Amino acid sequence: MTINLQTIATEHRNENTMNLDQMSSLEIITEMNREDALIASSIQPHLPNIAKIIKYCIEAISKGGRIIYMGAGTSGRLGVLDAAECPPTFGVSPDVVVGLIAGGEGAFIKAREGSEDSTELAKQDLIQIGLNERDVVIGLAASGRTPYVLGGLSYAQELGCHTAAISNTYHSKIGDVAEIAVDVPVGAEVLTGSTRLKSGTAEKMILNMISTATMVGLGKAYQNLMVDVMQTNEKLRNRAENIVMEATGVERFVARATIDTAKGSCKVAITMILANCSYEDALIRLEKACGHVREAIMEK
Structure with a gap:
């Protein structure tokens, strides 16, 4: 079936950049910067629905479920990127x-645009990872x-999963299918149809919100500190020390x-210091508090 791209909001032409090919580099990036400044305000009305997604994500992970991002092209890459950042940041x-990106991991580096046209491929990818009703699936x-x-x-709907859709157009088809729709039109791109620009930035901002607020809700932060950060290199070892120092006021040694x-656990170390308890007691406190340091240190 032929798609009339002119009917899709992300394919509209930007009236402010009709002479893009005649602009200087400074003029181009000035216009891009002006357009990018509009993105956050475009997202703001959708915060309540984004919060609903986060609620489902917290509940899912608490019960052994997962967050599954699905997308093609730039959208798929953004989902993979956000997922990849969670282990080192939140442990x-x-x-x-x-x-999940249409076309598999190889599509992250080299575009495989045709793979996005297969609905069956998506089902196969979800079956392969063992999708079940405890998971939340977010389509991008x-x-x-x-x-x-x-x-x-x-x-995912057939299996009984909670589902959400994030798009940059009005009344999206994926939003019609999903339980929660976050349709954030950001206006025509500086370069017509290049959704890696404002659309991609908007999606990245929303994914940042979802993953960060979900992990905070799961106890991965104390105050505004990343207490489950993984110490995989010297920089992160130093960061871990700084986190414990900031949280407790102790010296570096x-x-x-x-x-x-x-x-190696910042979370346990902070609990040990602030609750003046042993390693074993800190583990018990954190288990009772479902991983939340603030509650663990108040445990009697």
């Missing part, structure tokens, strides 16, 4: 937040009509010694 297993498509995403959301006693 979760790589299978807790999963990014700037155009709001990508068949791969439509197929994935439809299959105490922070490092306590982190080592806590077997």
Whole structure:
């Protein structure tokens, strides 16, 4: 079936850049910057629906479920990127937040545009990862009509999963399929149809909200500190020490010694210091508090 791209909001022409090819580099990026400044205000009316998605995500992970992002092209890459950032930032297993991109992992580096047209491919990808009713599936498509995403959301609905759709057009088709729709039109792109620009930026901002607020809700932060950060290199070892120092007021050598006693866990180290307890007691406190440091240190 032939699609009339002119009917899709993300394919409209931007009246402010009709002479883009005649602009200087400074003029181009000035216009891009002006357009980008409009994105946050476009998202603002949709915050209540984004909060609903986050609620489902917290509930899902608390019960052993996962967050599954699905998309094609730029949207798929953004989902994979957000998923990949969760383990080092929040200390979760790589299978807790999963990014699926049409065409598989290879499509992250080299575009495989035709793969987005298959609804069946989406179902196969979800079957392969063992999708079940405890999971939340979030479909991403700037155009709001990508068949791969439509197929994935439809299959997830059949299994009883909570579903959400994020697009950059009005009344999206993926929003019609999903339980929660976040349709955020950001206006015509500076370069017509290049949804890696404002549309991609809007999607990234929304994904940042979803993953960050979900992980905070799961106890992955104390105050505004990343207490489950993984120490995989020297920079992150130093950050872990800084986190413990900021949270407790101790000096660096105490922070490092306590982190080592806590077997590398900032969260446990902070609990040990603030509750003046042993490693074993800190573990018990955190288990009772479902991983929330603030509650753990108040435990009697």
